Amino acid sequence: MADLKYGQINDDVLSAMGKPRAPFYFAVAFLGALIGWAALCWTYQIQLGMGVSGLNRPVGWATYITNFVFWVGIAHSGTLISAILYLLRANWRDAVSRSAEAMTIFAIMTAGLFPLVHLGRVWVVYYILPYPSQRQLWPNFLSPLVWDVCAVSTYFTVSLIFWLVGLIPDLAAARDRYEETLGPDNFLTKLYRIMALGWIGAGNQWRHYGRSYLYFAALATPLVISVHSVVSWDFAMSLLPGWHSPIFPPYFVAGAIHSGLAMVLTLLIPMRKLLHLERLIELHHFEMLAKTIILTATIVGYAYAIEAFIACYSGDLVEWQFFQWRTFGSAAWMFWTCVICNVFIPWLFVLKKVRTSIVCLFIISLLINVGMWLERLMILFTSLAHDFLPQNWGGYFPTWVEISITLGSFSFFFFWFFGFSKLLPTVPLSELKARIADEEIVSTGCCDTRIRERIDTLRPSVLAIFSNAGRLLEAVKIGCDAGFLEMETYSPVKIDQLDQVMRQPKSPVRLFTLMGALAGLAGGFWLAIGTAQVNSLIVGGKPPVSLIPFCVIGFEGTILLGSIANLIGLVIFARLFRTKTSAYYDPRFSRDKFGLLISCDAGQIRQLREILQPAAPEEIHVHQ
Amino acid sequence: MHLWHRDGRVTKAEGNPGHPVNHGGLCARGQSSLQGLYDPDRVQQALFRPKGQAEQKHSWEKALAGISAQLIGGGRVAILSSLQTGALAEVMKGFARAFGSDRVVMYEAFNYEPLKAAHQQLFNLPVIPSYDLGKSDFIISFAADFLETWISPVSFAAGFSTMHAFQTGSPMNRMAYVGPRLSLTAANADEFLLVPPGYERAVAASMLKTMLDQGWQKQDISAARGAIDALVSETGPIPGVSPEVLTRLTRSFCSAQASVALAGPTAAGSPLATDTALLAALLNYAAGRIGQTVDFSRPHALSEAARELELQQFFASLGPKDVLFVHDTNPVYSRMGAAAELSKAGLTVYLGTMMDETAQQSHWFLPVDSPLESWGDFEPAAGIHGLMQPTLSRLYDSRSAGDVFIELARRAGKPLSRTGSEAASDFLSWLKARWQGLGAADQAPEAVDSPWTLALRNGGLWDSAPASAPQSPHPPQLGALHFAPAMRPAPSDLVQLWPWSSVMTFDGRFANRGWLQEAPDPVTFLVWGNWIDLHPEKAAALGIKDGDLAELSTEAGSLRAPVRVTDEVSEHLAAIALGHGHHGLGENARGIGANVFALLGTRQDGALFASCRIRRVAGGSPDALIYTAREREQFGREIIQWVPLSKLQRMGPGEGDDLILPLPEGYRPDKDLYPKRQYALHRWAMVIDLQRCIGCGACAVACYAENNIPVIGRERVGKGREMAWLRVAPYRKPGQPGRLSWLPLLCQHCDAAPCEPVCPVFAAMHNEEGLNAQIYNRCIGTRYCSNNCPYKVRRFNWVNIIWRAPLDLQLNPEVTVRTRGVMEKCTFCVQRIRQVEYQAERERRAIRDGEIQPACAQSCPTRAFTFGDLLDPNAQVTRLTRGDPRRYHVLEELNTKPAVTFLRKVDIDTEAG
Secondary structure: OOOOOHHHHHHHHHHOOOOOOHHHHHHHHHHHHHHHHHHHHHHHHHHHOHHHOOOOOOOOOOHHHHHHHHHHHHHHHHHHHHHHHHHOOOOOHHHHHHHHHHHHHHHHHHHHHHHHHHOOOHHHHHHHOOOOOOOOOOOOOOOHHHHHHHHHHHHHHHHHHHHHHHHHHHHHHHHHHHHHHHOOOOHHHHHHHHHOOOOOOEHHHHHHHHHHHHHHHHHHHHHHHHHHHHHHHHHHOOOOOOOOOOOHHHHHHHHHHHHHHHHHHHHHHHHHHHOOOOOOOOHHHHHHHHHHHHHHHHHHHHHHHHHHHHHHHOOOHHHHHHHHHHHHOOOHHHHHHHHHHHHHOHHHHHOHHHHOOHHHHHHHHHHHHHHHHHHHHHHHHHHHHOOOOHHHOOOOOOOHHHHHHHHHHHHHHHHHHHHHHHHOOOOOHHHHHHHHHHHHOOOOOOOOOOOEOOOOOOOOEEEEEEOOHHHHHHHHHHHHHOOOOEEEEEOOOOOHHHHHHOOOOOOOHHHHHHHHHHHHHHHHHHHHHHHHHHHOOOEOOEOOOOHHHHHHHHHHHHHHHHHHHHHHHHHHHOOOOOOOOOOOOOHHHHOOOEEEEEEOOHHHHHHHHHHHHHHOOOEEEEEO | OEEEEEOOEEEEEEOOOOOOOOOOOOOHHHHOHHHHHOOOOEOOOEEEOOOOOOOEEEOHHHHHHHHHHHHHOOOEEEEEEOOOOOHHHHHHHHHHHHOOOOOEEEOOOOOOHHHHHHHHHHHOOOOOOEEOOOOOOEEEEEOOOOOOOOOOHHHHHHHHHHHHOOOOOOOOOEEEEEEOEOOHHHHHOOEEEEOOOOOHHHHHHHHHHHHHHHOOOOOOOHHHHHHHHHHHHHHOOOOOOOHHHHHHHHHHHHHOOOEEEEEOOOOOOOHHHHHHHHHHHHHHHHOOOEOOOEEOOOOEHHHHOOOHHHHHHHHHHOOOOEEEEEEOOOHHHHOOOHHHHHOOOOEEEEEEOEEOHHHHOOOEEEEEOOOOOOOEEEEEEOOEEEEEOOOOOOOOOOEOHHHHHHHHHHHOOOOOOOOOOOOOOOHHHHHHHHHHHHHHOOOOOOOOOOHHHHHHHHOEEOOOOOOOOOOOOOOOOOOOOOOOOOOOOOOOOEEEEEEEOEOOOEOOOOOOOHHHHHOOOOOOOEOOOOOEEEOHHHHHHHOOOOOOEEEEEOOOOEEEEEEEEOOOEOOOEEEEEOOOOEOOEOOOOEOOOOOHHHHOOOOOOOOOOOEEEEEEEOOOOHHHOOEOOOOOOOOOOOOOOEEEHHHHHOOOOOOOOOOOOOOHHHOOOOOOOOOOOOOOOOOEEEEEEOOOOOOOOHHHHHHHHHOOOOOOOHHHHHOOOOOOOOEEEEEEEOOEEEEEEEEEEOOOOOOOOOOOOOOOOOOEEEOOOOOEEEOHHHOOOOOHHHHHOOOOOOEEOOOOOOOOOOHHHHOOOOOOOOOOOOEEOOOOOHHHHHHHHHHHHHOOOOOOOOOOOOHHHHHOOOOOEEEEEOOOOOOHHHHHHHHOOOEEOOOHHHOOOOOEEEEOEEEOOHHHO
């Protein structure tokens, strides 16, 4: 990638969005058929009751909830890569982050189906939503299932916003490319024009955008950790042996990231090949993923070991007998498959030969997927089948309905991912380009006064076009030194130094985010406490207002409203509510050119042209 | 029996608390009478099946005309009926007499021939005496399953629990069981001697010998000494029973204040069984129990059931001129060869409700009333008269059997008359006349009500029954005693058949009732069908594994059933329950299990039942055995707890476990994160005495009846879809595999219920009276509550439930019928609580302790349940929960604060004697 130019990155990514060939349509049709079959199976189940599944008493949850936990887990690595690694400035994330985020979105969509599929009465699922109803009965905010609803829907909303915000500059690039190749009236051009929200890469936009993105990342990071913690509380908050364990949140989060990273490999290895993205997504990126997998595998292995230790050390007879049964009883094959697939095999990545072999990477990623799916089923089914009173022990085997719906869920996921791979830029091209820009920039002194970033369209102005970020910066400095204090920049990438040179203040988007977050925190508690007082029901000996569980709701509120306020701030300040681009905008600004628009008096045009010469502009246009 | 009645239909059967036999309790079979009434497979119209032609539907008019024409044309009358003791028996006898016949035979598959034969031989009384178990200190049962089916199980269960319950200050009474199979009764015994089949008599003989040797007898039986000695020496040592044990049992039997020996098994008819009965009767006699615990002055109604010889004569007498009436009995199913014998009759008229095997080969089927639709009476033991009233109008175009006989006689020109002068107009007038006569003899002159009115009000007459002094029968004739020769050791490829009678399916007449099919066998927790119990060594020798299909064959016939390999039977035994394998009756019965009667020929080969071949056949699978609880071990978890008697005797009231109660005082700062919960008016709670519970499962069936619990069916139950809110699961006593104890497990209505907070929509919540309530129309079906219930007492509606008409008429309107997709559970019968609360409110008084009886507590024959209000300091439930030294909570360590307290079983340890 290091040798690529702005244009090459742009073209590689956007060419992948070209018209698909026949096999693509066949694959999509096949997936669609499987989804249809699964949908039929679901209606069959709704008609006849959950008895068509292999669920029973005592095993009330199995394949469906396994799928839910699995897909929520898959959803984790996307935001991990986008948010946490972003904050950690791990630049290798760029090449894979877009696909990982898309995977997140589609995985949550898939996961979200399963709480519905597993419900005995899906037609009254809205009882679980916190909306004011004439029954005056609100959901029970003590229930981990309600936490789940809040956590997963928050996660979906925030991830979706985060993903879409990340897409905006790339969509603008796609818009400009389609306008060039297909003309302004083509459907695709119009579509991407709308989706790009009038993005022109102006310095002003980049400034708000950068701040906003940073706060998204900051909000998404605890969210990632929390979502699977909440999911794990579905189990840990119960009292079953094998479920009731404080290690569950870190155990589940690590497992989720583990499976998510494996799924990234599973998806990207073929995608990179099929979409010819080898120049952008390099083996180096996969190697970094593999190294991260070593870490997550180790955490998962540690969790397995701790479970064994606690079962033994706790002195709890039921727990210990249960653990022995899980590891050596009739379901032991599941346990040991999990240990081998999730811990021992991923550890092979310690060998450089293994982690640099595409074949090994792909196979191991598949094995981890299988192992992690089985792990969820193993945790779910064994605890339920073998709890306190031996008279209640039972077994479980899935039926064709559950298998069909599970296959359908995989099809559903891949269906969306196939669509994504052809409709949207699969690699965040603006971020990749930013790496080039980073190298081009040489440090420049700051202007003496703050530059005004609003161009008066009534006054004449000069637009200088560069193909190098460093030159742009240089030109800005020259301009302000010469006393031109009204300038606008256009750039395909975010250039942090521009704000310093132009002495721009920090974006007020952050205040929006703070206000939103505080409102969300208060609102979450207000909702939970308020509804608890309306209901005034005592459950499980807990008084209606039980603050500890309500912290979950408060937290989710914080993140959700914080993110939404952040988005609103971004839209307002970066003026992302238009479809038209500004008059001075050149479509190349989204590809490989940088523009500097300087406002001046009519008599200063010549002077400007001259003083800009040291920055070697490729073109100079004068607007009068 | 009492019946709950709503909108012109009956919804629930209960024992009549005033009745001297059941004292308000009712067994599972009694509960199921409603399903007999509402059986969807009941025949609704008279049917005629001419020889070689298809079945035709006919009106009553045609039927009566056709049959009476046959009678006028010189048809000879023969009547075969189920046991009848009252007015109907009179009518039938009168009917037969009118046509110059005395052939009225009461056929019961279990006629207790050995008991009658033995008692005739010894005392010249061919009857079944009354046994007073409640008065006994020591019971020894020789394979008599008196808690399940033997003679009068409900009253025996009550008697047994009375004698066997723990009472402070009095020593524990005991029960010993001698037999080849761990039955429900055997599992309840304090001592279970597993002997090979046929060796029961050897144990009895050895006990008699010991008694004679030690001079412990109270009555002289020395004349029998020779025969006893001969039998003991001929038999040799009894496998598995040491002489010390025999001596101890004999000493216990003789030294008890009151003891009783009972002889079984229920279905036996062979000389070996007669010997056992003889020896048991001798034991009772020698120990002075006749007139004490064994009362010949009040013979049981089953004494009237036809004996073997009568039956043989009856069947032999049938011929082409005969018009044979078969009433409510099914010999074609339960007696080998009966089909051929019955077909000798020229015309067979079946009077009944179900198209059973006998009805299938009859010419006429006349649909008669269900017992719940008709007038009738029954005398279970001499002096106890029960009156049956119609409890609802007829469902179909049926008539009472008595009316049919009266009408047929009238049409045939020979009207029946009870008094001899006036012709009876209908059965009701006959019945009334009979009852007016019953009480007239000893009615106090000042009594306002006639005996009939009294009986209508009370359900019968028993208080005024003559209390004749227990009479001693004639001294036994001991000189002529002789016993059947000892069994030859069976060849190794043969097994001894051991047909037993299940507490649920009895002799098979109730096999079409879903409640009984789906009620688990108490010992094995198997449902829907029967199976062969085989000892592991025998199974290994035959190459048969658990779940394999095996074929049992005798010269009489063969059957196929799945095998359960278990050490709960003696080594050369193949035990299998009677009552299954119908090809008639209806949808629930047909094709379920195998008919063991088919193996029971009349041929005697010296075995107690029969020796039969067994071989493995292809087609078995582990799924053939349908368990609803697979595990009976406790794995050290102390779910059912025992307390040694010696320790218990040293404990005063209030000592024992410090329970975490579902009350504010149950708050423990070190365990609880949340504050106390106060209850304003009531806090309902229950106490279950495990020492009293015999595991019969009547409570579970009562719960089905009361709470509209659906029967799920064989296939689905096998997949874990059963809906029982209350299960009485068996657990083995650690270290004593021959003893089982049962845990009646219903919702514990925990104060800190784990099921409640996990529900996202408040469908599971706690009400203001401490009930763990489930709001069905709020439930969205996440099943989380069930997952999180450590007792797993919640039930999910996995499938659509179809109540086959008219079974829907049985539904209790006070209880919601649940749809698929919702969770349901025990409510402590909240509808009954509310009813009593309204009643008390209207009468402006407080609720009386014991006034509220949940269905399980109401039906329990052994009174194991106590229900009440923990906030009432004087309530029995409070007294037991706070003060009984045996109190404990199941899984108390989870701090769920359950409202159901169990009382430990008592372990009679050696220290206590």
